[in-house]
Amino acid sequence: MAFDSAPARDLPLPETALDQLFTIARTRNAWTGRPVSDELLRRLYDLTKFGPTAVNNTPARFVFVTSPVAKARLIPLMSEGNRAKTLQAPVNVIIGYDMDFHETLPQLFPHAPGAKDWFTDEAGRRESAFRNSSLQGGYFMIAARALGLDVGPMSGFDAEGVKAEFFAGTAVEPNFIVNLGYGTDENLFPRSPRLAFEEAAQIL
Amino acid sequence: MAFDSAPARDLPLPETALDQLFTIARTRNAWTGRPVSDELLRRLYDLTKFGPTAVNNTPARFVFVTSPVAKARLIPLMSEGNRAKTLQAPVNVIIGYDMDFHETLPQLFPHAPGAKDWFTDEAGRRESAFRNSSLQGGYFMIAARALGLDVGPMSGFDAEGVKAEFFAGTAVEPNFIVNLGYGTDENLFPRSPRLAFEEAAQIL
Numbered sequence: 590m591a592f593d594s595a596p597a598r599d600l601p602l603p604e605t606a607l608d609q610l611f612t613i614a615r616t617r618n619a620w621t622g623r624p625v626s627d628e629l630l631r632r633l634y635d636l637t638k639f640g641p642t643a644v645n646n647t648p649a650r651f652v653f654v655t656s657p658v659a660k661a662r663l664i665p666l667m668s669e670g671n672r673a674k675t676l677q678a679p680v681n682v683i684i685g686y687d688m689d690f691h692e693t694l695p696q697l698f699p700h701a702p703g704a705k706d707w708f709t710d711e712a713g714r715r716e717s718a719f720r721n722s723s724l725q726g727g728y729f730m731i732a733a734r735a736l737g738l739d740v741g742p743m744s745g746f747d748a749e750g751v752k753a754e755f756f757a758g759t760a761v762e763p764n765f766i767v768n769l770g771y772g773t774d775e776n777l778f779p780r781s782p783r784l785a786f787e788e789a790a791q792i793l
Numbered sequence: 794m795a796f797d798s799a800p801a802r803d804l805p806l807p808e809t810a811l812d813q814l815f816t817i818a819r820t821r822n823a824w825t826g827r828p829v830s831d832e833l834l835r836r837l838y839d840l841t842k843f844g845p846t847a848v849n850n851t852p853a854r855f856v857f858v859t860s861p862v863a864k865a866r867l868i869p870l871m872s873e874g875n876r877a878k879t880l881q882a883p884v885n886v887i888i889g890y891d892m893d894f895h896e897t898l899p900q901l902f903p904h905a906p907g908a909k910d911w912f913t914d915e916a917g918r919r920e921s922a923f924r925n926s927s928l929q930g931g932y933f934m935i936a937a938r939a940l941g942l943d944v945g946p947m948s949g950f951d952a953e954g955v956k957a958e959f960f961a962g963t964a965v966e967p968n969f970i971v972n973l974g975y976g977t978d979e980n981l982f983p984r985s986p987r988l989a990f991e992e993a994a995q996i997l
Contacts, residue, residue: 598813599941599975606810607939609802611840611932627996634994636815638987640931643948645985651994659997697985717948720969723924724946727844727931728815735811737803742928744847744921765924771803781849781901783842788897790838790855792831793863 610734615780617739617772620678625655625738625770630680633732640728644704645697648690648718649725650761652683662754667766668745674776678741678768683751684729686722688714689760722764730767739772814938819984821943821976824882829859829942829974834884837936844932846925848908849901852894853929854965856887866958871970872949878980882945882972887955888933890926892918893964926968934971943976 601607608614630653638647654663660676663683667675675681687693691708698704708714730740743766751763805811812818834857842851858867864880867887871879879885891897895912902908912918934944947970955967 598817598938598943601940602806602810602813606806607840609806610939611843611936613802614843616845630994630996631990634990636811638993639815639818641820641934641944641946643946645987647988647993649993653994653996655996693988697988699985700982719923720927720948723927724931724934727928728935730845730928731932731935732815734802735814736805739802740845742845742847744924778904781903783849784851784897784901786835786838789842789851789853790834790857792834792857792859 609737610731614734614739615772615777617741617768617770618674618777619773619775620674620739620768620770621773623679623771625680629736629738633729633736633738636732636735637725637729640725642721642724643717644694644701644707646690646694646717646721647697647725648686649722649729649764650685650687651729652685652755654681654683655679663751666747666750666754667743671743671745674741675743675766675768679770680768682729682767682769683755683763684722684726684765684767685756685761685763686718687759687761688718690714690718718762719764726765726767733767733769738769741768741772742766743768813941814935818938818943819976819981821945821972821974822878822981823977823979824878824943824972824974825977827883827975829883833940833942837933837940837942840936840939841929841933844929844936846928847921848898848905848911850894850898850921850925851901851929852890852922853926853933853968854889854891855933856889856959858885858887859883867955870951870954870958871947875947875949878945879947879970879972882974884973886933886971886973887959887967888926888930888969888971889960889965889967890922891963891965892922894918894922922966923968930969930971937971937973942973945972945976946970947972
């Protein structure tokens, strides 16, 4: 199989790539007018979808808010401090998780036909959906940067309102929202400190 | 500031890099004997730490299990089907989340001295810790691939046991565990299908 005979992948990417993905990349609070094409959003999904999830459950669902009509539905549901930048960004991405993801497992995890029944408990299903959709949110943001885009993730919004406005009649719950586009340095904080290795990690 | 005057980052990485990070990369279930140095683990943390989190709270904590003594503490706590590969992988990474992350905010989010008080509610703190440590878990796995490593994430373990064995006397709770090293094709599933764009996303 083609995927199983990939060439050696055991070398680091060049420093410029690591910079673009992690080291120099910043959360953006202001955006140029440069648009993001639907084609690029599809390419972004096609990278994101390959990130690993538990039993391949891929519970994340993505609503790409791009039109003035859709933005007018979203902006009033954002916290006041998030409204101006959300309006300015060419795309706002509502990342949700599908509480009915277990229904997709016969399609997504075909070699274990009983996988759907591992998630009959709602609390366990919610934990897996929340964990794995958040992992996918992480893949999504790094994939966006890999495609030359900038991101601005936000948790400040009316979750009940977003659920009612964008996910009515479904089992999808909002997780968080990401502004997407090409950022500017306006309203950029100085980079905040990070925990030293010894504060966050240990080698046993 | 150096970080604010970065060169243009608005171009996609080369296809070979996107392949290494997402398209060809696979969850690995078997591992070569090639070791992973402590220096590489530190480099991996130094990329991971820069991924965005809410109010820079970076709640993820990382225990790198590498020695036979530490592995002997972990293996019995893994689900039976995860034991052999966990023993074989040169590094097992327990990713946890610190429920006391709010205590670090005066250091991590210095421009909002009151940020610590936004997280007095334990349920809200747990939700933020779980979401953001999972995001960081996503950054961690993509950063590992960016450094040429392979990953094998797992949720099948005794969470209470891992908490007691590795996080006793702290406010850290386990989130999930990642095998880390250089993978082989042994026990590799054929790649499972993913949801089509229209099944997981919409453009409004």
